[in-house]
Amino acid sequence: MLVIFISFASCYDSGYEEFVPPTGNVNNIQPTTLFTATTNAEDNLGVIFRSYSTDAASYLWDFGDGNSSTEANPDYVYNTGGLYQVKLTTTSAEGLVGKDSTNVAPIFVDYSFTTVDSQVTFTNNTEGAASLVWDFGDGESVSWEAADTQTDSDFSPIHTYATADVFDVTLTVTNFLGREITLTKRVEGLVLAAIPDFSFSSNGLRAEFTDESLLAESYSWDFGDGTTSTEKDPVHIYAATGTYDVTLTITNSANVERTITKAVPIGGVKPTFKVIVLNGTGDEFQGNTGDNADAWDMTPNSTVEDDAQGTIDSPFRELWYNSDLDSWLDTNCGDNSEQPGSTSDGNKFAGLGDRGLKLDEACRRLYQVVTVEVGVEYTFTIQSRSESADTQTEVFILNNEITGEDAINTVAERDANADAYYLIDNDFNDTKASSSDNTFTTTTFSFKPSTTKVVIYIRSIAPNLTAPDVIDGTREVFYDNIDIITPGF
Template sequence: MNYKKNKKFNSSIFALFFVFLGLVSCYDNGYEEFVPPTGNVNDIQPSTLFTTSTSADDTMSIVFRSYSTDAASYLWDFGDGTTSSEANPDYKYTNGGEYKVKLTTTSSDGLIAVDSATVAPVFVDFNFTSIDSKVTFENLTSGAKSLVWNFGDGETLTWDSEEDTELDSDFNPSHIYKTADIFEATLTVTNFLDAEVSVSKNIEGLVLSTVPDFTFDVNGLTVQFTDASLLATTHSWDFGDGTTSTEVSPLHTFPAEATYDVTLTTTNEAGVSKSETKAVPVGAVKPTFKAIVQNGTADDFQGVTGDNADAWDMTPGKTVVDDVAGEIDSPYRALWNNTALNAYIDGAFGTNEQPGSSSDGSYVNGEKTRAVKLSNDSRRLYQLVEVEAGVVYSFTIDTRSEAEGINTEVFILNNEITTEEDINTDPANNSNVDAYFDITNDFNSSKGSSSENTFTTTTFTFKATSNIVVIYARALKAVDSSNEVFIDNIDIITPGF
């Protein structure tokens, strides 16, 4: 009985086994194998992020590291016209400064993500030469926002890019040491992200001897000379007009208006003599106040950019819009308003227009500033400035044109004219004109690139013949937007201020 049951049970097991094999066989033949999807199947926007750090071995090299999701390709724009497709590049800049870096990544599904950051590579170094105890420093730095010279003898000197240029003496100073010791001179530079980098060098081999030096203060034909020499026991002055003096700091009256080469020779205790010669312009009146040019950088009243050029209109508006205070009385209306000249231009050219306002100005730290522009032969720059008769001033202006051969004429007038008829004939020798300059504007086909600053800076001097001057500029060939002229950074520099 038991034997039969067992035999029947085993037969059932074999039957089920064959049924199972049949089911498996049907499943495998009827369906494809499941493969998981790849890529961004839900169209979730990827993100990109990167970090920057300055290389420990080179302050001009920046280390970039990307932390991007689903990035299949990379495009780096280093802000200086150079790009890279590497995922994590190390990039060395040619010039120090402030650059905006942008990373664009593309995912495997073609989705784009962008991130940007500012970097400030900087190169810091200097050379120096010495004559006796006078050391002249050559600053090789690139990319400095500001810097400090520490000469190692307790004296320092500072330079700031917002107020100074690399042509200023504080960028490449000379320093006179009072002893022949060994000094450690240190140049500390702050970049545009406020990080400091320093370089120090030993100043040695100085020879202590007399170092002649002097300053001068001109008032008409009379000049006060002030001795600034080191280790001098005797002084000998040659004023360049046939007269001499052995005083330490003489007051001298010259016979006529001219520029004289004045020489100071000093002798030390050992009998060693050295000389220093400087050109001294004589005849100008010493100024008592600083001449003020209104909105010479074209950066005021940008809330309504038309007001930005109002300081250069011969009939300024009654009000302007301040970025903070809103509509206010124009600060220019009460200072000048030449309706007669405005009417003359209207009749001569069929229209009269104030200069335009433009965001296409000169560059400061790699960024464009605002400017004024002339884009019609009837447009003029006009501004009345209080000065002092007899003072010799310096005038500076930045210009750029949209096309070649478009010049800018700059007049420094000594009164408010009512027509242009007089100054059109021989303006350089006109009684109404204290100075005239015909500027060949800079033109460059790549002017739109952030790496190009194609403005020309023109500087000239003039002697004021009255107590006012009128800055008057025109560009008669700038007739439309294809050949307009951009003007920026207009200033009258007063000596001693």
């Protein structure tokens, strides 16, 4: 019997590796990188960052201000408020990179203040504001935008209260992402400001001063000749004739000083009434803005349009009407109207008025007859701006109504027909409409009239050009706040 044995033996494959389940990023799929940014409720310059990234083995935060972090979930405090772009870069164990970014707007809100009488000066220490609103607690407020820059007066305003009450001042700040933050502080301990003022009368070298101040507790007078007084209503005898700058300094209950200075003529003629210049701001009529300049026309209109009264008789036509001079100018310039224009271009000097006067054509003039007192020393004042460097203004205080400019075109004729003459040659400023003080040039000079009526006569010239009177739309000259100051009034 043949017996066959068959044996089975297992075979081992040395190339076989045990299966291990995959971990981390599978098939090189890009990792997801996400994060949130939340302002710290206890510190608005602080931001809480939280990552919701997948497969991140490492983190790199760029906070947008030059600083960074490798933490997974950093809490970061900015040194300065503002708008920053924050970037997060994550890297997986396989070296794959994911990125995310967002904007954050940390902000710091604070202010301090100082008080003098009822005037409060606020110092704004806020950082990172896109806009803000000050509520002063008395119904008044101001706003500010970042485009104005922090040098704008509304960023750190000065506010004067009308009463000495207690006020809650609220600063509302909006950051660059539209979030509002408010801060309220209480202003108290205000004292109403004293307002200095006085009147005076003189007879020869003797002057009597009368205090007309409000809320004054003490007085200090400087009579301008080296002598002083602490009386409320002093009488002073000067040693010589002249005009003296008299200064009154008062203090209120908080011992805060306020001063006022007036020019006091001594030894001259004492005025008995205040001189009135009509419509020196050019604001009197608005129904027809051309009528705003009617007070300065040598041939005033018969009627004017007034907002409150409608069509009314011109209040100027019966006071002066110089058709002879008007005809002379027409003949010499070929212009049928010598009336100046009413303008809003560049007028709002120091916030006084919305309109003004302008000369914008050849032989346009400012002309007004004013009642004065012979021998009184007056101060004439005018604010002007020429938009061309070669343009100048001549101001005449005439002692009669001339019939042609031949009467003032030579020095001899001018001296005979004018009690004062002034050349304004420093008012070039091509800046257009503005409320800043330096837009206009202020000119003042003194004069003593030789007659009971004087004529304010103003013309613009370009003496450096072949034709001196070439005023046109490119050489306009603007005027505002024309007045004659009467001493003692």
